[in-house]
Amino acid sequence: xxxxxxxxxxxxxxxxxxxxxxxxxxxxxxxxxxxxxxxxxxxxxxxxxxxxxxxxxxxxxxxxxxxxxxxxxxxxxxxxxxxxxxxxxxxxxxxxxxxxxxxxxxxxxxxxxxxxxxxxxxxxxxxxxxxxxxxxxxxxxxxxxxxxxxxxxxxxxxxxxxxxxxxxxxxxxxxxxxxxxxxxxxxxxxxxxxxxxxxxxxxxxxxxxxxxxxxxxxxxxxxxxxxxxxxxxxxxxxxxxxxxxxxxxxxxxxxxxxxxxxxxxxxxxxxxxxxxxxxxxxxxxxxxxxxxxxxxxxxxxxxxxxxxxxxxxxxxxxxxxxxxxxxxxxxxxxxxxxxxxxxxxxxxxxxxxxxxxxxxxxxxxxxxxxxxxxxxxxxxxxxxxxxxxxxxxxxxxxxxxxxxxxxxxxxxxxxxxxxxxxxxxxxxxxxxxxxxxxxxxxxxxxxx
Amino acid sequence: xxxxxxxxxxxxxxxxxxxxxxxxxxxxxxxxxxxxxxxxxxxxxxxxxxxxxxxxxxxxxxx
Numbered sequence: 001x002x003x004x005x006x007x008x009x010x011x012x013x014x015x016x017x018x019x020x021x022x023x024x025x026x027x028x029x030x031x032x033x034x035x036x037x038x039x040x041x042x043x044x045x046x047x048x049x050x051x052x053x054x055x056x057x058x059x060x061x062x063x064x065x066x067x068x069x070x071x072x073x074x075x076x077x078x079x080x081x082x083x084x085x086x087x088x089x090x091x092x093x094x095x096x097x098x099x100x101x102x103x104x105x106x107x108x109x110x111x112x113x114x115x116x117x118x119x120x121x122x123x124x125x126x127x128x129x130x131x132x133x134x135x136x137x138x139x140x141x142x143x144x145x146x147x148x149x150x151x152x153x154x155x156x157x158x159x160x161x162x163x164x165x166x167x168x169x170x171x172x173x174x175x176x177x178x179x180x181x182x183x184x185x186x187x188x189x190x191x192x193x194x195x196x197x198x199x200x201x202x203x204x205x206x207x208x209x210x211x212x213x214x215x216x217x218x219x220x221x222x223x224x225x226x227x228x229x230x231x232x233x234x235x236x237x238x239x240x241x242x243x244x245x246x247x248x249x250x251x252x253x254x255x256x257x258x259x260x261x262x263x264x265x266x267x268x269x270x271x272x273x274x275x276x277x278x279x280x281x282x283x284x285x286x287x288x289x290x291x292x293x294x295x296x297x298x299x300x301x302x303x304x305x306x307x308x309x310x311x312x313x314x315x316x317x318x319x320x321x322x323x324x325x326x327x328x329x330x331x332x333x334x335x336x337x338x339x340x341x342x343x344x345x346x347x348x349x350x351x352x353x354x355x356x357x358x359x360x361x362x363x364x365x366x367x368x369x370x371x372x373x374x375x376x377x378x379x380x381x382x383x384x385x386x387x388x389x390x391x392x393x394x395x396x397x398x399x400x401x402x403x404x405x406x407x408x409x410x411x412x413x414x415x416x417x418x419x420x421x422x423x424x425x426x427x428x429x430x431x432x433x434x435x436x437x438x439x440x441x442x443x444x445x446x447x448x
Numbered sequence: 449x450x451x452x453x454x455x456x457x458x459x460x461x462x463x464x465x466x467x468x469x470x471x472x473x474x475x476x477x478x479x480x481x482x483x484x485x486x487x488x489x490x491x492x493x494x495x496x497x498x499x500x501x502x503x504x505x506x507x508x509x510x511x
Contacts (some may be wrong), residue, residue, distance in 0.1 A: 022459035031456040038460045096469035106478040114492060165462060216505075242461045339462070376506035383498040387491050398478060401470060426498055 039250035041169045042237040045319060046085060046230050047258030048176035051265050052316025053133030054126065054377060055224040056309050057286045059266050062217055063273020064283035068191070071200040071267055073218060077225040078263040082256055083414050084389060087396045087407070088231050089251045092238030094405045098336075099235040100327035103391055106398060115391060116331055118384050123229050123324045125377045127359035130313040130320070132373060135363045136287040137306040137313075146364065152310070153360035156317050157353055163341040165240055172318060178311050179265050181304060186268035189275040189297060196271065219425050223381040225266065228388040229323040236326035240337050272305065317356060325352040386422040393419065 025031050051059075062070045088099065095102060100119070104112030131149055138148035160168055198204075206214065234255075243251055273289060281292040286309055294302025322338075325348050329336025334347040342349050393415050396407040407415070480488075 021463040022457040025456050025458060026454070028456070031458055034458045038458065094470050095472050096467070097472060102472065105472050105475070107480075108477045111488065118495070166460075242464070242466070244461055244464065244467045247461060372506060372510055376502065376509075380499065380502050383502055384495065387495055390488075390491065394478070394484075400475060400478075401472065403470075 035247070036250045036253065039243060039247045040254045041173055042234050042241060042243075043085065043089070043251060043254030043256070044176050044258040044261065045169070045172050045315075046234040046237065047081065047255070047262040048179050048265070049172075049233075049315040049319035050081075050225065050227060050230055051179065051262050051269075051312055052126070052130055052224075052320070053286075053309060053313035054129045054316070055266065056269055056312045057129075057133065058217070058220045058224045059269035060273035060276075060286045060289050061283050062221060063270035063275075064277050064281070064289060065217070065273075066206040066214070067274045067277055068196050068199040068270065069204055069206040070218070070221065071196065071270060072203045073221055074225070074263055074266045074270065075200050077222065078259055080418050081226055081259040081262070083411075083418065084226055084392070085230065085234055085255045085259070086252055087392055087411070087415070088235045089238060089248065089255055090402065090405045091392075091395060092235035093243050093245060093248055093251065094402050096239050096242070097235075098239050098326050098330040099232045099392075101330035102235075102395055104331055106395060106401065107391065111391070112331060115388070116327060118387070119228055119232060119327055120324055122227075122377070122381055122384055123320050124355060124359065125373070125380065126227075126229070126320055127317060127355055128362050129373055129377050130317045131360045131363040133286070133313040134310055136285055137290075137309040140287040140291055141303065141306050149360050149364060152314065153356050156314060156321070156356050159318055160322065160338060160352055161342055161349065163339065165338040168338050169241075172315065175311055175315050176261075178308070179261065181308055182265045182268035182272075185301065185304060185308070186271040188301065189272060189293070191271045191274065196267075200267065215425075215428050219383075219428075222422065222425060223383070223385065225263075226385060227381045228384050229320050231388055231392055232327050233319050233323035236323065236330070236336075240326070240339065317359070321352045321355040324355050325349070383426050386419055386426060389415070389419050389422070 023034060025034060059074070091099070091102065097105075100112065100116055103115045131153070134152050135145040135149055138145045159171060162168060208214075238251065272293065273283065275297075276283065276289050276292045279292070279296055281289070283289060287306060290302050290305035290309065293305060326336055328334075328351050329345070329348040332347065335345040336348040337345065340348075393407070393412070396402065396415075397412065399406045
């Protein structure tokens with residue numbers, strides 16, 4: 001790189017010289033595997049945490065209302081997820097700083113504040129939906145949410161207070177790997193394989209054509225698969241883990257594998273929803289869907305789906321709260337690293353604690369329309385996403401900043417296409433809200 | 449990741465020495481043309497409008 005360089009830690013960790021501890025291996029193959037395992041984490045976590053409670057709800061609702069018809073949209077989002085997050089990987093490794101810090105430094109305070117406020121608002125609403133899902137799932141499992149929700153919040157706070165990035169990452173990667181249970185759930189529900197493959201590979205529309213409800217759900221699917229917090233989370237995570245230039249190819253592989261896992265799990269969630277539709281159930285929320293599936297899949301299946309719903313919410317909560325705390329810490333110049341103990345990063349940990357505590361408190365308010373909040377937040381995230389990606393795109397074209405790591409022309413073609421599609425979806429949403437009769441509803445068709 | 453003749457030393461990023469990164473402090477704000485600035489302002493207006501529409505739609509669905 002031709003840029004001026006600086007040796008420093010952006011997170012407020014003392015950059016003292018410490019003895020390098022490494023493992024000696026004899027073969028190149030072992031070296032590569034071990035290096036990958038050491039770098040592995042941020043990509044998988046950001047992708048699997050993206051399949052949060054809202055995603056479980058949105059994907060299962062899509063399956064429960066339209067069967068497997070929308071599988072191709074999820075599959076189409078695999079490269080989109082990867083391309084967007086790969087840019088974040090490059091930016092994080094090259095600068096060693098978080099996304100919020102970069103927007104502040106390169107676009108100035110006004111735009112930095114605009115991005116930060118958008119992020120904090122959508123993140124907090126999303127956190128409410130995570131705890132709403134925990135609330136729903138615990139109720140269906142016969143656990144009193146008045147005890148279960150605060151207990152989950154306490155666990156989530158303890159998770160980050162260990163003063164060790166590695167400990168946090170190992171626990172979260174373990175929770176991510178539990179997502180493989182969705183594969184077993186889909187397999188046990190015995191979907192018609194031919195139909196699944198056909199609907200995944202050949203774009204098709206459900207009977208009834210394009211309706212406002214279908215468009216709303218498609219935007220919610222896009223909004224849940226690629227969310228603004230992911231950009232901030234992965235870049236901060238990479239900065240906190242102090243990934244090096246030499247780690248770039250492994251970080252890319254980590255991100256790609258994460259994208260594959262998350263999209264395949266999303267397909268499985270849609271298959272679960274489709275199974276409940278096949279058995280004639282009407283979708284209200286994913287916890288009720290689990291209960292419905294339990295009537296023909298057995299109580300073990302019901303409990304497993306509810307547990308996976310809680311796991312998704314826990315993963316989403318820790319990642320989203322951290323993205324908020326990291327972003328705020330970067331902008332305020334506070335120490336902001338999971339490597340730091342509480343007493344050295346009080347502001348950073350306090351913000352995490354406030355996000356988790358307040359969201360958990362809100363869902364304990366009785367009779368909140370939880371399913372509507374979940375879907376609404378996904379759509380809001382979908383609307384805000386294009387602007388977040390535009391800032392990312394401008395940063396990645398900043399040759400003064402990134403030098404050889406800046407976007408190549410083909411990157412820009414792909415990314416501007418993604419941004420254009422996202423804007424078109426946003427405009428369709430605007431049109432259907434402003435003029436509801438633009439897309440006629442199918443008589444007797446499904447409703448959102 | 450350090451290499452010698454017949455063996456390789458693999459170091460976890462957190463156990464390695466701090467790596468030299470791009471000096472972002474010295475770069476200052478990005479130079480933006482008037483059209484880029486106008487586009488970003490339009491984006492801001494568009495976002496506010498879209499958020500209001502989503503809120504309206506969700507409230508209508510709730511009724």
